[in-house]
Amino acid sequence: MTNGLNFVALDVETANNQRGSICAIGGAIVEDGKLTGTFGTYCKPPEGLDHFSPFNTMIHGITAVTVANEPQFNDVMAEVVQLIGDRTVIAHNAGFDIGALRSACTHGGVTWPEWQYGCTLVWSRRILDLISYRLPIVAESLGIVIENHHDPVADAIASAEIAIKLAERTNSSTIAELTDATTTRLGLMQPGNWRGCETIHSGSSSQPEFAGANPDADPNNPLFGHRFAFTGALSITRQEAWNLAGHAGAIAEKSVTKKTTRLVVGDDFSGESLEEFQTKKANKAFMLRAQGQPIEVLTEQDFYELLAQTE
Structure with missing residues (x-):
């Protein structure tokens, strides 16, 4: 049963290789383990990050013309924060989406919201055994169809459905139970501070060391030890x-x-x-x-x- 599973799944698309160049945001609202609503909009990226690269446009199809009459990122972000309220946020590869939102807020002069967030990519690595944990591969493995990959609403829906499926597989009725089942902790973003959604390492306090690896690297970062x-x-x-x-x-x-x-x-x-x-x-x-x-x-x-x- 997932009657206590409540969260908002987010997905963003960027105009170029600058993380804060958000040009579209999509969301999917889940209440008691059921998808109850979605939202999504294009937006003008923050000033200075608003050029559109051919590579990014090739991926998602969004151009400067697409967003010409759309609201500024700052206005969209204010609405998104209001819609999310005090719900937990999840994303597939939350490190990218939350990082993009932090950067866009910083460039736009917007205070970072206070969110706890989880990552379905991190959770999938803990539960599933796949050759890749990219969104379409994870979705396919769980029988989830993405109607239009790289559309932010479609990807947010897919992320939400993945979280629901993973909760069912681990008999988790809440996000807290899902993090316990995957031995992870939620990420945190708040004004001036953040930490990532990470795997909790147990056992010996000594960390593996490899020739050529930086011994002072954070052992909780996603590359450490690989x-x-x-x-x-x-x-x-x-x-x-x-x-x-x-x-x-x-x-x-x-x-x-x-x-x-x-x-x-x-x-x-x-x-x-x-x-x-x-x-x-x-x-x-x-x-x-x-x-x-x-x-x-x-x-x-x-x-x-x-x-x-x-x-």
């Missing part, structure tokens, strides 16, 4: 990618090995469907997973979004 391999052409050099992983407390390997836990695929790999994972570049990851190795495939953008959560 072994990363990179394949295909990236937008940065391989050495830069290795250095970024190492700085976050991970170790970068030159090839996929029996110890690799994360494989980052370049060459504009999008990871939108399981068919994409049947390429030569991801084939070894499939083979290793079949042998019981917990390896996850990421896009280059996934890697950068994880890095952003270590800042």
Whole structure:
């Protein structure tokens, strides 16, 4: 039973690679484990972050013309805060969505709202066993259909349905019970302060150390302790990618090995469907997973979004 499952799922789209360039926000309201309402709107990104890159427009189809007659982000954010009230917020890859909202608020001169938030991507990693935990892959594994991926309302609905399914799988009737079942804690955003939605580590206080990894990295960041391999052409050099992983407390390997836990695929790999994972570049990851190795495939953008959560 999920009669106490109450939250608002959020999704944002951005105009360019600046995290605060929000041009659309969508939401899905869940009360007692049931979807009871949705909301969504386009908006003008904060001034200075309001250019639209061809890459982002290719993904979501939103342009400067689309938002020309829409309200400013500041006005939309005020309405969203009022709609959410004191409910818990959830998102799929909340590190990105909440980070984007923090940045947009800062650029727009808006005080950060006080929200507790959860992440269905973090929870899915704890409950499901998948080659990737991107939204469409998780949704498909749970029998959820996304009507229009990258539409913020459609993605918010999918995130809400994923949270409901995960709660059912863990016999959780509230968000608090779901965090207990996944050994995670909710993130917190409040004026001038925030912390991420994280896995709670138990056992020995000593943390794993890997050659080349930064021993002073935060052990709660999502890269810490993982072994990363990179394949295909990236937008940065391989050495830069290795250095970024190492700085976050991970170790970068030159090839996929029996110890690799994360494989980052370049060459504009999008990871939108399981068919994409049947390429030569991801084939070894499939083979290793079949042998019981917990390896996850990421896009280059996934890697950068994880890095952003270590800042």
